[in-house]
Amino acid sequence: MSNDLDTVFAALADPTRRAILAMLLEDDMAVTDVADPFEMSLAAISKHLIILTKAGLISQEKRGRVKWCKLEPDALRAASVWMQGFGQFEPVNLDAFERFLEVELPVTDDP
Amino acid sequence: MSNDLDTVFAALADPTRRAILAMLLEDDMAVTDVADPFEMSLAAISKHLIILTKAGLISQEKRGRVKWCKLEPDALRAASVWMQGFGQFEPVNLDAFERFLEVELPVTDDP
DNA sequence: CGCATATTCAACCAAATGGTTGACCAAAAC
DNA sequence: GTTTTGGTCAACCATTTGGTTGAATATGCG
Known part of the structure; x- marks a missing residue:
């Protein structure tokens, strides 16, 4: 499926x-x-x-x-909804999000 | 891992x-x-x-x-956090994100 | 018009993916 | 002990993926 x-x-x-x-x-x-x-x-x-x-x-x-x-x-939201099925998440971790921004956003360095 | x-x-x-x-x-x-x-x-x-x-x-x-x-x-949580960055905000705005967290996702203990 | 710009198409390639089998090894059961 | 069970490993195969080039197709500009 x-x-x-x-x-x-x-x-x-x-x-x-x-x-x-x-x-x-x-x-x-x-x-x-x-x-x-x-x-x-x-x-x-x-x-x-x-x-x-x-x-x-x-x-x-x-x-x-x-x-x-x-x-x-919207498509991302759909995937996010799927993840809610695993509802045992702790609340979103702000530190993790900031780390993501530092690592992921400088696209000029991307492989 | x-x-x-x-x-x-x-x-x-x-x-x-x-x-x-x-x-x-x-x-x-x-x-x-x-x-x-x-x-x-x-x-x-x-x-x-x-x-x-x-x-x-x-x-x-x-x-x-x-x-x-x-x-x-944990790994799912990381991915979920990543997606939140796109699902909720048009321009990434950390302050707004933090405010959103405080209002919408009050911190609780591990379920 | 003639030419540059924006984007895709087509053919090709190497590497990764998702599956199969059969041999193999460790632990349990008899 | 011997056999069964739980699980991985190794080799193989077909398909997909992520990239390359060079040609093709529009569109805009002087």
Whole structure:
């Protein structure tokens, strides 16, 4: 039984894609600008964006020759709901979130 | 073991592994009993359990010839925290996040 | 128009993933 | 002891993944 959690979690499993999501958290971006800080080819980033789109994590809208990418947090929320099934979480740990921001957000260092 | 988001999300991306986690939510289980409801081989389930262990989502303890599997929600918690960053706020705002925590998620003791 | 820019497509590649079998080892049961 | 049970290991296989290039397709600009 393959549901959309498969694609959402698989999309989140790649550090490049998580870095892209972090970038889109700040603002909508064109594909070329998303690709800019990464060392890989534009085609590779384009593929990552397609994966994120199929997972519903972002949406892409073409205006002119520029395709704009926009964060769509609803899919993340769905995954989060799945996790609530494991309801034994302690409340969200702020320290962990801050550590995430320090480690994950500087996308220029991303492998 | 590792709380790396890569391995945690990759582990969660497989429906068999999510089903295993759901089973372990009810109680600790031996490897053979985990494998029982699935149609695949015991070796395949054993591999899935190793992946879950490496992701830190479960732990395995051998008592006698039986290896017991136990849910370890810490890694899930880390992933959940990561997702909260996207689900709740448009621009990441730590102050707002902290305020949100105080209002919406009052700290309680370990359940 | 002619050319640059933005993005994808197609073919290819190496490595990882998810599964299978059969041999193997340790612990328990008879 | 011998056999059964619990579980992993090793080798293999098919498919997917993440990346590369180079060509192709639009769109905008001078």
